[in-house]
Amino acid sequence: MKFTLSLLLPGLAAAAYRSEIIDHTDHGEEVLSARPHEYLAADDLPDAFTWGNKDGVSYLTRSVNQHIPQYCGSCWAQGSMSALADRVNIARENAGVPYTLSVQYILNHQIGGSCYGGSASGTYAAAKKAGPIPYESCFSYLACSSDSSEGFCDSVEFDESKASQTCRTCSTFGEGCTNIDKFPNVTIGEYGTVSGADNVKAEIFARGPVACGINAEPLLNYTGGVFEDDKLADKMTNHIISVVGWGSDADGQYWIVRNSWGEYWGEMGYFRLRMGDNQLGMEDGCSWATPDVFSEDNFPCFEGGENCGGSHSDDDTYSAREEEASILSGYRGVEYVDPSNNLEEVYARLN
Numbered sequence: 001m002k003f004t005l006s007l008l009l010p011g012l013a014a015a016a017y018r019s020e021i022i023d024h025t026d027h028g029e030e031v032l033s034a035r036p037h038e039y040l041a042a043d044d045l046p047d048a049f050t051w052g053n054k055d056g057v058s059y060l061t062r063s064v065n066q067h068i069p070q071y072c073g074s075c076w077a078q079g080s081m082s083a084l085a086d087r088v089n090i091a092r093e094n095a096g097v098p099y100t101l102s103v104q105y106i107l108n109h110q111i112g113g114s115c116y117g118g119s120a121s122g123t124y125a126a127a128k129k130a131g132p133i134p135y136e137s138c139f140s141y142l143a144c145s146s147d148s149s150e151g152f153c154d155s156v157e158f159d160e161s162k163a164s165q166t167c168r169t170c171s172t173f174g175e176g177c178t179n180i181d182k183f184p185n186v187t188i189g190e191y192g193t194v195s196g197a198d199n200v201k202a203e204i205f206a207r208g209p210v211a212c213g214i215n216a217e218p219l220l221n222y223t224g225g226v227f228e229d230d231k232l233a234d235k236m237t238n239h240i241i242s243v244v245g246w247g248s249d250a251d252g253q254y255w256i257v258r259n260s261w262g263e264y265w266g267e268m269g270y271f272r273l274r275m276g277d278n279q280l281g282m283e284d285g286c287s288w289a290t291p292d293v294f295s296e297d298n299f300p301c302f303e304g305g306e307n308c309g310g311s312h313s314d315d316d317t318y319s320a321r322e323e324e325a326s327i328l329s330g331y332r333g334v335e336y337v338d339p340s341n342n343l344e345e346v347y348a349r350l351n
């Protein structure tokens with residue numbers, strides 16, 4: 001990723017909003033398929049396109065408030081995981097309730113950051129390396145990381161040796177929590193960065209939402225409409241959001257952006273931002289990732305997890321384990337087909 005203005009103009013950092021991007025370094029890319037802007041010309045893209053309303057259907061995953069039950073600077077995890085989950089849902093053609101991914105898993109392992117901030121490209125790179133990302137019900141959002149002590153975070157157990165920090169259940173009073181080691185998940189295929197309005201639009205159109213940095217300070221009291229602001233200092237990024245599409249009005253085009261401050265904020269948790277001159281620094285740096293394999297079925301674990309590595313069980317008493325192995329072989333994920341490798345389908349959507 002290119003250097004953002006925040007590196008060039010550190011002294012101008014806005015005081016009131018605490019930056020949740022602590023890392024502007026280049027986390028590299030893993031790119032095998034063509035990049036959408038290589039095969040989609042900006043002029044061919046529609047004037048308006050959003051995954052929130054594509055032919056009357058929304059493909060987007062739910063909105064969240066990253067700041068409850070207490071403050072946590074997890075925008076980078078929310079923005080990156082929601083964009084990835086949207087892409088799974090797009091691949092599923094919106095079949096049923098969309099799966100969402102466990103942001104708390106990302107926080108527990110500090111994959112790309114903590115409640116003190118992080119980066120979207122760093123998250124995609126580290127999450128790919130870390131392996132299966134569990135669906136939300138494996139570990140719901142607590143708004144804590146092991147280095148945070150806001151609210152009740154001091155009393156949250158981050159000890160890996162006790163119960164899994166990836167997927168767990170707490171099945172009865174007094175028994176503590178147990179590991180679940182077979183759980184529905186998604187793995188990352190490719191990841192990279194994209195910048196410039198035309199390139200970002202092509203990426204969104206072909207493959208789905210992206211996670212981008214912005215300066216959130218001017219948006220704190222946003223109450224709707226297309227936001228525009230041309231102060232240079234306001235292009236220093238300190239927050240990550242996911243961009244889901246664009247629209248147009250008499251003054252030109254604008255981005256449609258999902259924030260993670262709850263639906264009570266902005267336009268039902270979203271905002272619109274004028275496109276084309278790097279408003280709030282957004283067009284400087286966006287990150288994307290594609291799924292590799294995602295679960296459409298689960299391995300059927302017992303309620304207490306005993307046949308799924310339940311953690312009180314370092315004991316291997318469950319002879320069901322052998323049986324499992326054979327069942328597991330039937331527990332296959334769905335392989336993602338990258339739209340960049342299926343151009344006829346992408347071009348068909350241009351009409």
Ligand SMILES: *[C@@H]1O[C@H](CO)[C@@H](O)[C@H](O)[C@H]1NC(C)=O
Nearest residue numbers: 016017217218219220221222
């Ligand atoms: C938002 O509004 C509150 C209340 O009027 C004000 O105190 C605060 O400074 C405003 N924040 C920004 C960033 O404008």
Ligand SMILES: *[C@@H]1O[C@H](CO)[C@@H](O)[C@H](O)[C@H]1NC(C)=O
Nearest residue numbers: 181182183185294295332333
């Ligand atoms: C992740 O899901 C796939 C199927 O989508 C499954 O084969 C794999 O075992 C799962 N990983 C874990 C750790 O449960």
